[in-house]
Amino acid sequence: MSDRKVRVRFAPSPTGALHIGGVRTALYNYLFARQHGGDLIFRIEDTDSNRFVPGAEEYIIESFKWLGIKFDEGVSFGGEHGPYRQSERRDIYKKYVQVLLENDKAYIAFDTPEELDAKRKEIANFQYDASTRMSMRNSLTLPKEEVDALIAEGKQYVVRFKIEPNEEVHVHDIIRGEVIVNSSVLDDKVLYKSADELPTYHLANIVDDHLMEVSHVIRGEEWLPSAPLHVLLYRAFGWEDTMPEFAHLPLLLKPDGNGKLSKRDGDRLGFPVFPLEWHDPKTGDVSSGYRESGYLPEAVINFLALLGWNPGNNQEIMSLDELVQLFDLKHCSKAGAKFDYEKGKWFNHEYIMKKDNAELAELFMPILKTNGVEAPMDKVVTVVGLMKDRVSFVKDLWETCKFFFVAPTEYDEKTRKKRWKEDSPAHMLELANFLEALEDFSVENQEKEVMAWITEKGYHLGNVMNAFRLTLVGEGKGPHIFDITAVLGKEESLRRIRRAVEVLA
């Protein structure tokens, strides 16, 4: 499988928000495509009309836009192999169903869902397959005239794949190696439903991947059990020589306990499982998103990339471009990965520290606005530069930085007890007067002058500075003190000192 052009796809169903596990699958496909100079296709698998959710498709597209994952062709991206929405490919599937029927690889079955349910209740482990199909109502057991008559009178039917029993089916998986399954354990899967004239996933998937010239199928491990079926389908169509290579990714698991990560886990544990905030049109529920929670897309990408894959060394911080260079399916792990939200936070912290101050300020501006603060851009840029290494999220910037924009109205009691001494009011007043007389209010000059002044007066450095901080911030926290006064300006700094003396004295 060598000289073929790499073409991969991400093919979600528009049944709701895009799960973070799906994002990772898409990311791996993207990395693989880019690295090999191939194409990434965006296909919508909407063959189940009952589960269609309006807005889901747009949501998915917007999510990838935010994350910076670009597609080369597909729904909303154009391309030569369309249409890329399966509901628009009915005629194509019909044609291929016919091919299977004509070649005796499939048959028509009239058993109703109710009949099948009854059968399953009646017989434990009932399976529609070679061992049972001859006792069911289908084109294998019914005379041709009756089959035609049933269809003519409008009876609903399905087309089932006729799987030959007792055959070892080999699936080569790039991550797992050879997986062998006996065809007898597979059931005669429904490939097509007359009710909505649509195929099921399996048929549509194989036909589309073939027609779209997909070279590699990189998908979640939940598909591994049906991979043998897919191999058989390629074989039935005679497409085995161009069958894509498979790679089944390990699943994303719950942070605690067992099982696949689900939307409910996010709600329960308080972290997003969706890239963007999602408003469910059916239930009205709102689920939080990484974007709205203050995550940087590059952090989400980096974090996700490392959940189930590693570059083979200890490197952890990698840009999307670096990931493209380093990615390798052979370095994907086989076991499911528990989702560690704390690590995700750490990644975001790292990216915030790396982020350009101006860009960060841009993200912080709207938050300032909602808190009623109008501040000049250059000030916000300076503040962000001073404070960004203290937060994990952009939104945390408000709580840690607000004293730059709003004077303290109350003073933290603990800090006051510890830092506000008997002689503090006098010292602070004296300090205010001293600062007032300063011509040069730069950080460097203030520091030089104030230090000299403290030494000259013989004051205790810590006492003066801590009380000073309390007057400016209202708490015992914050960056270098003269960075604060320089940003506040002389006038505001003096006002804060004097007001604090009034209130605290």
Next chain:
RNA sequence: GGUCCGUUCGUAUAUCGGUUAGUACUCAAGAUUUUCAUUCUUGCAAGGGGGGUUCGAUUCCCCCACGGACUACCA
């Protein structure tokens, strides 16, 4: 129940038969700092169990246990 996949510190993982089993997150302690945070240093902590193969097994094979996925006219 059946089929398939998996199993290294709490979590994510490195190790292509020979290592004091490494790294990161978390947590703890210390250093630095006028405060808080950052940062730095140190520490805690792992090969599910049992058989083989081998001079030697975390690594290869088998069994068991456990975990996961799948088992729809859903994807």
